[in-house]
Amino acid sequence: MPSDKQQHIQTLMQLGEGRDVFPKAQRDVIRRSWQRCLEKYQLDPSRPRPVRVLTQQALRDHQESADELLHVARAGVERLYSQIAQHGYALILTDQRGIAVDFRGQRDQLSELRRAGLYLGSDWNERYAGTSAAGTCLHDGAAVTCHQREHFDATHIDLTCTAAPITDPQGRVIAALDISALKSPRPQESQTFALSLVTLHARMIEDAYFLHRYRDCLILRFDTAREFVHLNGRGLFAIQEDGKVIAANHEGRRLIDAHLERWPPWTVSTLPAVTQLFDGELNELLSIPHASLDQIRAFRLRADDAIVFVTLIEPRGYPVRALPTVSQQDDPVPELDQLAGDDPSMHRLLKLARRMRHENVSILIRGETGTGKEVLARALHDSGPRAKAHFVAVNCAAIPESLIESELFGYLPGAFTGGRPKGMRGLIQQADGGTLFLDEIGDMPLPLQSRLLRVLAEREVSPLGAETPIKVDIRVITATHRDVTELIASGQFREDLYYRLNGAELLLPALRERADRHYLIRKLHAELQAERDQSLHLRADAISALLNHHWPGNIRQLRNAIAFAMATAEGDEITLHDLPEVCQTHTGRARGTTTPLAAASPFASGASSSTTSPAPASAEAGEEAGELLELLRHTDWNVSQVARQLGVSRPTIYRRMRRHGLVAPNHQPLAS
Numbered sequence: 001m002p003s004d005k006q007q008h009i010q011t012l013m014q015l016g017e018g019r020d021v022f023p024k025a026q027r028d029v030i031r032r033s034w035q036r037c038l039e040k041y042q043l044d045p046s047r048p049r050p051v052r053v054l055t056q057q058a059l060r061d062h063q064e065s066a067d068e069l070l071h072v073a074r075a076g077v078e079r080l081y082s083q084i085a086q087h088g089y090a091l092i093l094t095d096q097r098g099i100a101v102d103f104r105g106q107r108d109q110l111s112e113l114r115r116a117g118l119y120l121g122s123d124w125n126e127r128y129a130g131t132s133a134a135g136t137c138l139h140d141g142a143a144v145t146c147h148q149r150e151h152f153d154a155t156h157i158d159l160t161c162t163a164a165p166i167t168d169p170q171g172r173v174i175a176a177l178d179i180s181a182l183k184s185p186r187p188q189e190s191q192t193f194a195l196s197l198v199t200l201h202a203r204m205i206e207d208a209y210f211l212h213r214y215r216d217c218l219i220l221r222f223d224t225a226r227e228f229v230h231l232n233g234r235g236l237f238a239i240q241e242d243g244k245v246i247a248a249n250h251e252g253r254r255l256i257d258a259h260l261e262r263w264p265p266w267t268v269s270t271l272p273a274v275t276q277l278f279d280g281e282l283n284e285l286l287s288i289p290h291a292s293l294d295q296i297r298a299f300r301l302r303a304d305d306a307i308v309f310v311t312l313i314e315p316r317g318y319p320v321r322a323l324p325t326v327s328q329q330d331d332p333v334p335e336l337d338q339l340a341g342d343d344p345s346m347h348r349l350l351k352l353a354r355r356m357r358h359e360n361v362s363i364l365i366r367g368e369t370g371t372g373k374e375v376l377a378r379a380l381h382d383s384g385p386r387a388k389a390h391f392v393a394v395n396c397a398a399i400p401e402s403l404i405e406s407e408l409f410g411y412l413p414g415a416f417t418g419g420r421p422k423g424m425r426g427l428i429q430q431a432d433g434g435t436l437f438l439d440e441i442g443d444m445p446l447p448l449q450s451r452l453l454r455v456l457a458e459r460e461v462s463p464l465g466a467e468t469p470i471k472v473d474i475r476v477i478t479a480t481h482r483d484v485t486e487l488i489a490s491g492q493f494r495e496d497l498y499y500r501l502n503g504a505e506l507l508l509p510a511l512r513e514r515a516d517r518h519y520l521i522r523k524l525h526a527e528l529q530a531e532r533d534q535s536l537h538l539r540a541d542a543i544s545a546l547l548n549h550h551w552p553g554n555i556r557q558l559r560n561a562i563a564f565a566m567a568t569a570e571g572d573e574i575t576l577h578d579l580p581e582v583c584q585t586h587t588g589r590a591r592g593t594t595t596p597l598a599a600a601s602p603f604a605s606g607a608s609s610s611t612t613s614p615a616p617a618s619a620e621a622g623e624e625a626g627e628l629l630e631l632l633r634h635t636d637w638n639v640s641q642v643a644r645q646l647g648v649s650r651p652t653i654y655r656r657m658r659r660h661g662l663v664a665p666n667h668q669p670l671a672s
């Protein structure tokens with residue numbers, strides 16, 4: 001007997017005698033199996049024996065009971081074998097007992113494979129064959145590699161075997177898919193790739209079996225990538241018409257477990273309904289096939305708030321029911337509908353907005369900068385009964401504190417020195433009959449908050465210098481990127497005003513959280529083409545880069561990136577290389593207040609920092625102030641243009657101006 005076999009036997013015998021002589025760095029899974037072989041199955045390592053092979057009749061019996069699985073698994077087995085054959089691997093599929101009921105191997109190796117037990121009818125049950133990939137995988141219900149001397153029986157120590165379990169829709173192990181080679185490199189790590197490959201195919205077979213088993217049920221299929229849902233969506237649920245989950249595949253069960261961890265069980269024994277797992281209504285799920293062109297819809301998981309894409313597979317002959325789709329349930333409101341594609345948070349928000357557009361209640365829109373707060377406010381106005389009247393947008397952060405009162409409330413002639421001789425109609429009055437949109441409401445000075453509260457309570461406004469108030473009929477929509485409750489806690493915002501402004505709150509998701517980024521890219525591209533009267537094809541590589549970029553929460557930046565590409569593209573299409581450099585890699589991340597696009601902006605990098613700020617707190621602050629001043633001068637103090645160039649919002653520019661004491665020449669405070 002070769003010396004390595006003798007040595008192997010010796011080690012196992014010493015272990016059998018209770019000595020702790022496990023090979024160094026032996027993996028736990030193998031160690032536990034060896035212990036089972038010695039203690040539980042009482043296998044004798046000193047008497048190595050080839051794997052036992054069943055008679056033809058016994059094999060047929062096993063094949064018959066695994067018939068359904070074998071039938072469904074065939075394509076998966078063929079596909080896996082076609083990938084491994086050239087590398088010298090054979091394949092066996094065992095039933096739950098460990099009997100090889102299917103086999104693929106190279107013709108010229110058949111007798112050698114048969115001797116090694118890699119053949120139809122061989123019994124790899126751990127109880128008889130000792131530690132092996134197939135047997136140990138069936139015992140543990142987990143994928144495993146058993147490499148050379150990790151086998152228990154000395155007969156097998158030249159083999160390298162890797163197996164993954166196949167489970168039924170209830171999660172019980174029913175088979176093992178194994179690939180084995182007669183020869184292989186020494187290190188066990190050489191088989192890492194085999195482990196992934198065999199696990200992937202075991203999952204595919206498992207899912208094919210699931211779909212076959214539940215072919216008469218409604219099946220929800222989901223994946224985190226929209227592109228894969230139809231092809232190879234990872235999660236499967238078989239459901240009843242009332243939304244009860246009947247069975248779930250591996251990924252589905254993982255989701256249920258994660259869900260139960262966050263939302264402890266309703267009752268111990270029942271599976272949750274799909275509407276408890278996905279944040280949506282049953283109708284929305286059941287109407288997926290009719291609701292979108294690609295028959296996919298995005299939903300948020302209640303387990304971890306992640307977005308997944310879902311499709312519904314209906315059984316053949318399933319009556320096509322006239323289920324109302326979401327858009328059919330409510331009348332179309334183009335102004336609002338076009339704000340989003342398929343994003344669950346936006347769907348919910350727009351549903352509420354649809355209801356709110358007719359009401360006169362005040363609305364508070366929250367969202368990070370550039371997420372579309374003003375766009376939403378305008379859509380609410382345009383889709384409501386006030387559409388024909390004015391939409392007056394006021395940026396509370398943009399107007400210097402000394403001017404905000406007169407701008408908002410207006411003043412009569414001679415109300416203060418420096419005012420216009422004819423006086424001025426305030427913005428509140430200008431919005432009469434329409435909508436007043438107060439952006440960055442968190443920046444409104446406290447004294448003005450009290451005056452605004454009075455306007456809202458009494459529906460009348462008193463311009464500076466006026467003796468009698470004037471009636472106004474306005475709808476107020478406010479927006480902020482700040483946490484108003486924090487401002488209230490620190491005494492910077494009046495609680496009573498907050499409650500009056502917050503008749504309903506709409507929270508806009510950040511761009512990075514939106515599942516409809518593709519829709520937004522296409523929409524912005526179309527809008528920009530129309531705006532510039534320019535026709536440029538947006539190539540797929542540019543779209544993928546825009547989809548993959550880590551947007552720090554901002555549609556404005558996305559728009560800027562597309563606009564940048566349109567301005568710089570040569571020829572009639574936008575390619576990956578036309579995008580700002582930072583979008584061409586996947587590493588873009590927000591850095592302080594300077595966004596990646598701002599950093600990439602040719603304007604930002606070209607700005608000189610020669611001017612020092614009036615009172616720089618640090619070298620960095622000085623540099624920022626200098627840069628800003630330069631840009632402001634360069635653009636004739638056009639704040640919108642500077643904001644666009646830096647890829648930040650206008651209020652951010654105003655905040656920076658205030659921080660550095662920069663005041664536009666035409667905005668020097670008026671003497672009151």
Ligand SMILES: Nc1ncnc2c1ncn2[C@@H]1O[C@H](COP(=O)(O)OP(=O)(O)OP(=O)(O)O)[C@@H](O)[C@H]1O
Nearest residue numbers: 339368369370371372373374375555556559649650
């Ligand atoms: N749903 C949308 N579809 C297309 N473009 C959008 C959408 N929402 C926002 N945008 C674009 O994104 C940019 C920023 O939008 P908007 O000014 O409404 O954001 P905001 O949240 O009010 O920003 P800020 O916090 O700076 O006030 C604008 O160019 C706008 O046209």
